[in-house]
Amino acid sequence: MKQVYSGKTKDVYELENGHYLLKFKDDVTGEDGVFDPGANTVGLSIEGAGKAGLKVTQFFFEKFKEKNIPTHYVDANVDSREMTVVPATVFGEGLEVICRFRAVGSFLRRYGKYAEEGQQLDAFVEVTLKDDERGDPPISRDALDMLGILSQEEYEELKSLTKEISHTVKEELAKKGMELYDIKLEFGRDADHRIILIDEISGGNMRVYKDGEYIHPLELEKLLLDSSSVK
Ligand SMILES: Nc1ncnc2c1ncn2[C@@H]1O[C@H](COP(=O)(O)OP(=O)(O)O)[C@@H](O)[C@H]1O
Numbered sequence: 001m002k003q004v005y006s007g008k009t010k011d012v013y014e015l016e017n018g019h020y021l022l023k024f025k026d027d028v029t030g031e032d033g034v035f036d037p038g039a040n041t042v043g044l045s046i047e048g049a050g051k052a053g054l055k056v057t058q059f060f061f062e063k064f065k066e067k068n069i070p071t072h073y074v075d076a077n078v079d080s081r082e083m084t085v086v087p088a089t090v091f092g093e094g095l096e097v098i099c100r101f102r103a104v105g106s107f108l109r110r111y112g113k114y115a116e117e118g119q120q121l122d123a124f125v126e127v128t129l130k131d132d133e134r135g136d137p138p139i140s141r142d143a144l145d146m147l148g149i150l151s152q153e154e155y156e157e158l159k160s161l162t163k164e165i166s167h168t169v170k171e172e173l174a175k176k177g178m179e180l181y182d183i184k185l186e187f188g189r190d191a192d193h194r195i196i197l198i199d200e201i202s203g204g205n206m207r208v209y210k211d212g213e214y215i216h217p218l219e220l221e222k223l224l225l226d227s228s229s230v231k
């Protein structure tokens with residue numbers, strides 16, 4: 001098994017059959033020891049975070065499979081914190097696609113002059129470059145096209161996939177009395193050049209609230225998957 005990448009929250013290995021193996025770590029992003037899904041640095045290590053992240057990821061990728069949404073998912077083993085996926089080529093050096101249902105986080109920091117905290121945003125889609133050095137700058141559709149990262153047609157496809165995926169997540173959370181405020185997705189191209197959802201979909205990639213209170217990623221796993229918490 002060859003290691004191809006060591007990320008902030010996962011290690012990536014190449015398997016003999018060409019699949020990739022994502023090994024979930026207990027490291028989470030944040031700053032100064034405080035968890036923040038929007039942060040670009042590993043802030044702290046929380047025991048059980050890797051397992052919780054993979055459980056939630058497995059849950060959502062199985063839902064996407066039922067809906068025929070194209071993803072990299074093959075299977076997952078929660079006990080060993082491993083997920084097998086189809087390798088993908090990312091756009092440029094990687095993009096993050098954000099879908100917003102309410103104004104919080106970096107949206108509010110940027111547009112606070114015109115938006116109120118918590119304001120409804122109706123599945124607003126934004127793209128940022130994965131560029132830790134430059135603080136993941138937002139990038140427009142025209143700039144993506146001009147810089148040869150993503151064509152106008154691909155942008156449209158990415159946007160509609162993002163809305164479908166984010167609405168699916170939102171609906172599943174709503175079944176447990178939770179509300180999705182925003183979510184971060186990653187996409188790539190598979191060997192047939194199809195755009196597929198990659199990476200993970202866990203509490204660490206989204207902001208979720210319940211009765212107006214922010215839900216911590218580890219708490220989200222319990223509320224979403226504990227049968228005892230079904231409302
Ligand atoms: N199917 C895939 N093919 C190729 N790369 C992938 C795939 N799924 C996830 N990745 C990449 O693997 C890395 C996972 O590790 P992670 O700790 O999340 O990294 P990062 O610190 O870049 O966020 C990410 O860079 C992500 O883009």
Ligand SMILES: [Mg+2]
Nearest residue numbers: 007008009199
């Ligand atoms: Mg990541």
